[in-house]
Amino acid sequence: MEPIRDLKLTRRSLLIAGAVSASAMAVPQAGAQSANAADAADTHPNTVSGGVSFTVNDKPVTLELDTRTSLLDALREHLHLTGTKKGCDQGQCGACTVIVDGRRINSCLSLAIMHEGAKITTIEGLGTPDQLHPMQAAFVKHDGFQCGYCTPGQICSAVSVIDEIRQGIPSHVTGDLNVKPLLSVDEIRERMSGNICRCGAYSNIVEAITEVAAGQTGGKA
Amino acid sequence: MKAFTYQRATSTAEAAATAARTPNTRFIAGGTNLLDLMKLEIETPAALIDVNGLGFDKIEATADGGLRVGALVRNTDLASDARVRQDYAVLSRALLAGASTQLRNKATTAGNLLQRTRCPYFYDTNQPCNKRKPGSGCSAIGGYTRHHAVVGTSDACIATHPSDMAIAMRLLDAEVETVRADGSMRTIPIADFHRLPGNTPQIETALEPGELIISVKLPKPLGGVHAYRKIRDRASYAFALVSVATVILPNGAGRVAVGGVAHKPWRVEAAEQAWPQGARAVAERLMAGARTTDDNAFKVPLVHRTLAAAIADAKKG
Numbered sequence: 001m002e003p004i005r006d007l008k009l010t011r012r013s014l015l016i017a018g019a020v021s022a023s024a025m026a027v028p029q030a031g032a033q034s035a036n037a038a039d040a041a042d043t044h045p046n047t048v049s050g051g052v053s054f055t056v057n058d059k060p061v062t063l064e065l066d067t068r069t070s071l072l073d074a075l076r077e078h079l080h081l082t083g084t085k086k087g088c089d090q091g092q093c094g095a096c097t098v099i100v101d102g103r104r105i106n107s108c109l110s111l112a113i114m115h116e117g118a119k120i121t122t123i124e125g126l127g128t129p130d131q132l133h134p135m136q137a138a139f140v141k142h143d144g145f146q147c148g149y150c151t152p153g154q155i156c157s158a159v160s161v162i163d164e165i166r167q168g169i170p171s172h173v174t175g176d177l178n179v180k181p182l183l184s185v186d187e188i189r190e191r192m193s194g195n196i197c198r199c200g201a202y203s204n205i206v207e208a209i210t211e212v213a214a215g216q217t218g219g220k221a
Numbered sequence: 222m223k224a225f226t227y228q229r230a231t232s233t234a235e236a237a238a239t240a241a242r243t244p245n246t247r248f249i250a251g252g253t254n255l256l257d258l259m260k261l262e263i264e265t266p267a268a269l270i271d272v273n274g275l276g277f278d279k280i281e282a283t284a285d286g287g288l289r290v291g292a293l294v295r296n297t298d299l300a301s302d303a304r305v306r307q308d309y310a311v312l313s314r315a316l317l318a319g320a321s322t323q324l325r326n327k328a329t330t331a332g333n334l335l336q337r338t339r340c341p342y343f344y345d346t347n348q349p350c351n352k353r354k355p356g357s358g359c360s361a362i363g364g365y366t367r368h369h370a371v372v373g374t375s376d377a378c379i380a381t382h383p384s385d386m387a388i389a390m391r392l393l394d395a396e397v398e399t400v401r402a403d404g405s406m407r408t409i410p411i412a413d414f415h416r417l418p419g420n421t422p423q424i425e426t427a428l429e430p431g432e433l434i435i436s437v438k439l440p441k442p443l444g445g446v447h448a449y450r451k452i453r454d455r456a457s458y459a460f461a462l463v464s465v466a467t468v469i470l471p472n473g474a475g476r477v478a479v480g481g482v483a484h485k486p487w488r489v490e491a492a493e494q495a496w497p498q499g500a501r502a503v504a505e506r507l508m509a510g511a512r513t514t515d516d517n518a519f520k521v522p523l524v525h526r527t528l529a530a531a532i533a534d535a536k537k538g
Contacts, residue, residue, distance in 0.1 A: 043245045043267040044223045067227045067269075070256070090257055091324060103297070103326040109253045110327065113227055114271055157323070164322065169301045172317045172457060177306040193457035194321020 054118040056081065057125025065112050071105075072096045074112035075122060083123035083152045087196070094195035097153035098122050104160035106194075123152035126159060134215065135159050138208035146199035154195045158209045161191045162216060183213045223265045230272050233433060234404040240270055241402030241431025248272045248433060250293055251327040253320075254336050263337075263346060263353055277435050280304070286441030289398075292331035292434045296386065297322065299330060308442035311466050314449035315389035321458050331434035334387055334397065334414065335426065338380035338484075339460055340369065351377045352422040366516040368462065373483040374512055378422030382415060382485050383460050389449060391486035392466040392478040396438040402431035408438070415485030422484070445470040446535040450527050451480075463520050465527040469535045477503060477528055482511075482520055500529035 053062040056079060063078055072089075075081045075098070084107060087095030091109040098107045099121040127133030135155050138144070145151040165181050173190040174181045181187055188209050189202075197205065230236035230248075240246045247266040249255055250273055258264035277291035280302050288309070290299060299305060300316035320328065342348045342360035349358035361369055361379050369379040390411050397409045409427050416425060428434075446469045453459040461481035469475045475496045478488040492506035504525035511521050 044265070045226055045267060047224050048226050050227055067225060068222045089260065091253055094321065094323060097323055104323050105327050106253070106323045109256050109324075111227075111249075111252060111256065114249070114252070114273065160322070169297060170306065170313065170317060171322075172314075174317075177310055177313055178303075190457050191322055194323045 050113045052113045052116050054115045054120055056120045057122060063112065067111065067113055069112045070108050071098070071100075071110045071112045071115060071120070072107035075107060075120075081122050081124050085149055085152055087150065087153075092196070093150070093153075094157060095150050095153040097156045097195065099156055099160060102163075104157055121156075123155060126155065133159070134212050135208065138212045139205070142204045142208040142211065143201070144205040144208040145197070145201050150195060150197045150199075154192070154197065154205055157192055157195045158205070158212070161188060161209060162213050164191065165213075183210075185210065188213075222259050223262060223267070225266050226268045228268070228270050229274050230270050231274060233275055233400050233435060236270050236272060236275070237400050237402045237431045237433045238404070239431075240433070241429075243268055246270060246431075250329040251295070251332045253324050253327050254332065258337060261344065261346060263344065272433065275435075283438060288439045290330050290437045290439065292329060292436055294330045296320070296325035296328045296330070296333060299386075300325065309389075309393060309439060309447070311392060311447035311449050311468055312386070312389040312439075314447065315385040315451075315464075315466060318449055318451040318461075318464070319385035330386070330437055333384050334390070334434065334437070336382070336384050336387075337425070339383045340380040341365070343380060352380060352418075352425075355421070355423045366514045368460065368481075369514070369517055370483045371511045371513045371517055371520050372487055372508060373417045373485065375418045375420065375422070377420050378418035378484065380418065380422065380484060381481055382483065384486070385449070385451065385461065385464060385480060387411070387415070388464055388466045388478050388480040388486045390437065390439075391488050392468060392476050393443070394440055396440075397434055398436045398438055399428065399432050399434050401429060406435075411437075411486070412488070418484045425484075443468055443470060443476075445475075448531045448534055450531050452523060452527055463523045463527055465524065465531055467528065467531045467535070469532065473497070475503075475532070477507065477531075479507065479524055482508070482524065500532050501525055504528050 048067045049064055050067050051064050063074060065074060072086055075084050084098055085095040087093035089108045091106045096106055096108040097104050100118050127136045135158050139155060165183050168180045170177050170181055171187055171190045173186045185206055188206050245266055246268040249269045249271050255264055278293040279291045280294055281289045283289050296316050300313045306313050340361055343350050343352050348360040351359050359378055370381045395411045397414050400406055414427055449466045451461050451464040453461055464480035466478045467475060476493055478486050489507050492503050495502035495506055508521050508524055
């Protein structure tokens with residue numbers, strides 16, 4: 001097996017080669033291809049790249065990317081914001097959760113080039129080691145993690161959960177669809193179900209979110 | 222993932238025409254299912270057309286008292302819309318029972334209808350699958366079938382449709398509005414939109430090449446008591462073993478559509494005639510002719526009991 005150092009080199013040189021070949025051939029028009037379905041396998045272009053501009057944690061960035069690059073890989077591999085984690089890469093675990101235009105999404109199941117003009121917030125944009133976001137501080141206080149791998153996604157989701165409840169977005173456990181949902185433990189658990197924690201820190205995560213929610217609303221949780 | 226060209230569509234008719242004349246093109250909106258399948262090279266488009274800029278992102282009242290839901294309306298927004306919560310509660314409930322918030326924030330109305338099955342043999346590219354590779358055989362038949370279909374199956378495929386939203390749409394008699402490659406529009410009743418597998422399980426919908434969904438029309442509200450009960454292996458974020466959408470109408474009649482049991486949202490209008498005789502009579506007609514295995518025979522009584530529970534709940538108010 002290749003050492004990781006070599007793999008990295010290999011991939012970088014591949015990306016560079018890909019960018020060169022794509023700019024040489026230009027982006028082909030979809031309508032310019034005319035193979036029939038039988039040789040569908042042959043219709044694939046060589047690596048295609050495209051440009052995209054968005055803001056990440058209030059910083060504008062412009063990237064030239066292979067069209068296949070997920071938002072997750074753009075953040076981690078191109079912008080070196082490695083706080084966002086790759087767990088399953090299939091939208092099943094939530095480790096890659098980031099907030100795009102005010103809504104949390106799985107960054108692994110989204111193409112970076114589809115986010116032209118978007119406002120993206122990652123865990124690095126919520127707080128810093130010197131100045132933790134209240135949710136980060138609450139996760140520390142309540143021991144809301146063990147290994148920590150799912151934590152950035154958990155925290156991005158947790159911040160969004162409080163926002164979603166405040167906006168009145170219902171959930172599967174909301175009793176009456178026409179009444180504003182409560183900031184209850186049941187609501188938090190249901191809304192956090194897209195973030196899996198293999199260490200099983202769930203009860204402490206719920207305590208952390210409950211505390212932040214109570215602090216922000218001034219009410220009892 | 223195979224390489225692909227990427228274009229942002231600015232005209233609906235052009236998008237449909239381009240997709241029809243370009244082999245191996247897919248529309249992309251939320252992308253939550255398509256990209257997953259592309260990573261596994263189950264879907265291998267050579268060209269993607271991003272339709273997010275086409276503006277079909279509104280929910281509007283129709284002249285006949287219903288709602289027109291834009292194809293690009295996100296699942297979160299559809300479930301949260303005050304009119305949907307009030308008048309089409311079964312649709313809100315079905316949407317909220319599906320996936321996670323992260324996915325619902327991305328997933329669109331049209332994309333949800335077009336979801337592919339989660340049959341593990343469809344996902345395993347090392348195994349024969351008539352849906353993924355027509356004519357290669359069905360690995361599910363004779364395999365592990367706890368999650369598979371029990372009605373409307375064929376010898377070629379026993380996969381289920383995974384959507385919760387589509388079950389509610391079927392219950393409500395929604396209509397799918399599209400633009401075809403020649404620029405003409407048509408309306409497809411939801412009952413005719415999804416297909417049974419037959420000998421061509423790779424053909425899942427009535428859509429023609431290039432045809433683009435622009436909206437889903439909901440008829441005027443039915444009233445009555447709405448319910449969506451989803452039975453799954455964990456309390457949240459899992460596909461249905463069985464799901465039951467019901468509406469019990471003010472006149473005492475009822476409708477039922479079932480998920481997790483067939484290749485399409487399963488509704489048998491004739492079974493609803495038996496409503497006055499109770500849940501068992503309805504469920505027996507609904508599930509008549511079921512072909513089960515040792516793994517999934519539980520689904521037939523589960524439909525009956527879940528329907529009975531939904532009716533009991535509705536009577537309590």
